[in-house]
Amino acid sequence: MTDADARLSQVYEMLVALASNHFERRLEVGDGTEELDAVAAGLNMLAEELAAREQREREVQLRISQAERLAAVGQLAAGVAHEVNNPASFVLANTADVLERLREVSAVLARVRALFPPGSEERRRVGELLDRADVDAALSTSTEMLEESVAGLDRVVAVIADLHAFSRIESEHLRSVDVEAVVNEACKLVQKQASYRARLTRRLGVTGPVRGDHHRLVQVVAGLLVNAIHAVPEGAPEQNEIEVGTASSRGEVRVWVRDTGAGMTPEVRARVFEPFFTTKPTDSGTGLGLSIAAEIVRRYGGHIDVKSEPGEGSTFTVTLPAVDVALAPAPVPSATAVSRARVLIIDDEKALLKVFARLLGVRHEVVLATGGREALALIEGGLVPDVVLCDLMMPEIDGVAVHDELARSHPALAERMLFMSGGTYTPRTQRFLDQHPGRVLPKPIKRADLEEAVARSLAARS
Ligand SMILES: Nc1ncnc2c1ncn2[C@@H]1O[C@H](COP(=O)(O)OP(=O)(O)O)[C@@H](O)[C@H]1O
Ligand SMILES: [Mg+2]
Incomplete structure (x- = not known):
């Protein structure tokens, strides 16, 4: 060989x-x-x-x-919380009420004593009576016990509220969420708390929207920030840093919170996402923050990673899929929002739909339909758009037909329609346009014109 x-x-x-x-x-x-x-x-x-x-x-x-x-553990915990919530709430309310009444009784007793002048026979007899029953001691001990019970129950109710969060995530309607707005709001929430311990800096890259719930995501980022704040010592804010940043690549959006605090041992790091795992004193940590955050992010199709070494600080990174603009969210009726609107865009050209979704998706929730039939089915299914943006020339059911159908079934919605046109009209569409002046956007449409038209239509509505 x-x-x-x-x-x-x-x-x-x-x-x-x-x-x-x-x-x-x-x-x-x-x-x-x-x-x-x-x-x-x-x-x-x-x-x-x-x-x-x-x-x-x-x-x-x-x-x-x-x-x-962990999600299964969370579900179990949420179920328990659901059962415990009502009894815990009324026990708390009753206990607080009894405490209040006891305080009133103490005040009344003091007034009864004061009815009789010091040194008088009556004063002596009243005193003797109360002493024999040890009333003062009983009252003050009971008051103290009830105060402790109320504090304990306050905590129980707070933990239950946290646990409830697990089950509530399920039923949420997901929208496209502006990541920068989330970070800014979370920073605002913790700003003061942070100022005693660290410089809070923002490093915001350009990111598109993600799918989720704005308030939930604020809760996630604020939770990470609070943990970071807890990890740095108090008193030397210029020596410690907490950085929150955003970046995007390969269809993913990342939000990270980095601190120069105490860091974690590998043992702690391995357990941080477990419900109830905490290294904090009982009154400052429930150990639920990260497990709930992880569950929220998981439901939105993402995950949270952690990097940390003892003494080296920690970095938590939330990764979420960037909004896939080709997907229309499930039709769910809702109250109309003024600043953030639900815009239904109808166009038979899928590539154009994607472009519109990208342009409008930053500011508004966008629902896409590839034709008149699909759009009408969405509306029939309960979708309540604030604005409808409809291509005029489409096969089968064109813009005019969509308008006529809506004018019959949802007249208010027909009023809120805007039309896009490539510039060629049939005599029928031309007649229609003559009857509805000022509602046509000629293609290609610039982002500013698009946003302006949506804003105008919203303003006309209210
Ligand atoms: N930035 C951080 N630096 C150090 N340890 C952290 C950090 N974030 C979380 N941890 C650890 O993870 C544990 C769990 O966090 P979390 O689920 O938010 O619950 P809690 O804050 O109530 O303790 C904390 O008790 C702490 O030990
Ligand atoms: Mg926490």
Whole structure:
């Protein structure tokens, strides 16, 4: 067998190994012909890449199964919370009421004593009576016990409210959410608290919207910020830093919170997403913050990662899928919002729909329909758009037909229609346009014109 033959058979074995997922095998490079060495080097690169991919895949699987396990625990906890909520609430209310009455009784007793002048026989007898029953001591001990009970119950009710959050996430209607607005609001919430401990800085990259609920996401980011604040010592705000940042790439949006605080041991780091895991004193941590945050983010199709070393600070990174503009959200009727509107866009050109969704999706919730029939079905199914933006020329049911149908079934909505046109009209559409002046946007449409038209239509509505 020549050297080249031996080399070829090694290469063959390597290929067999790769085909059967043994990515750890490597070939020596430099003892064959130039061509065979190049092949060997290429195969080594391939093996490394495949090994790295397999590792990533394993990590993702681990993350998913961990997240599912924690979510199940969360669901169980939410169920318990649901059962405990009512009794806990009325026990708290009753206990607080009894405490209040007891305080009144103490005040009345003091007044009864004061009815009789000091040193008088009556004063002495009243005193004796009260002493015999140990009334003062009983009152003050009872008051103290009730105060402790109320404080304890306050905590129970707060934990229950947190646990409820787990079950409420399920029923939420997801919208497209402006990530920068989320970060800004979260910062505002914790600004004061942070100021005693650290400089709070923002590093905001350009990101598109994500799908979720604005308030929930504020809760997630604010929770991470509060944890970061807790991790840095009080009293030297210029020496500590908390940074919140945003970035996007490859269809994902990332929000991170980095602190220069105490950091975590590997043992703590491994448990932070467990419900009720906390290293804080009982009155300042429930251990629910991160588990709820992780569950919220998971429901929105994302995940939270953590990097931390003791003494080196921590970084929590929330990763969420960027809004896939091709997907129309489920039709759910809702009250109309003034600043943020639900815009139904109808166009048979899918690529154009995507463009419109991207343009309008930052400010507004966008629902897409690829034709008149689909749009009417959405509205029939309960969708209540604030504005309808409709292409005029479409096959089957065109813009005029959509308008006529809505004028019959939803007259108010027909009033809120705007039309887009490529500039060619049939005599019928021309007549229609003459009857509805000022409602046509000629294509191509610039973002500013689009936003302006939507704003105008909203203003006309209210
Ligand atoms: N930025 C951070 N730095 C250090 N430890 C952290 C940080 N964030 C979270 N942790 C750890 O994770 C635990 C759980 O956090 P969380 O679920 O928010 O509950 P809680 O804040 O009520 O303790 C904390 O008690 C703390 O030990
Ligand atoms: Mg917390």
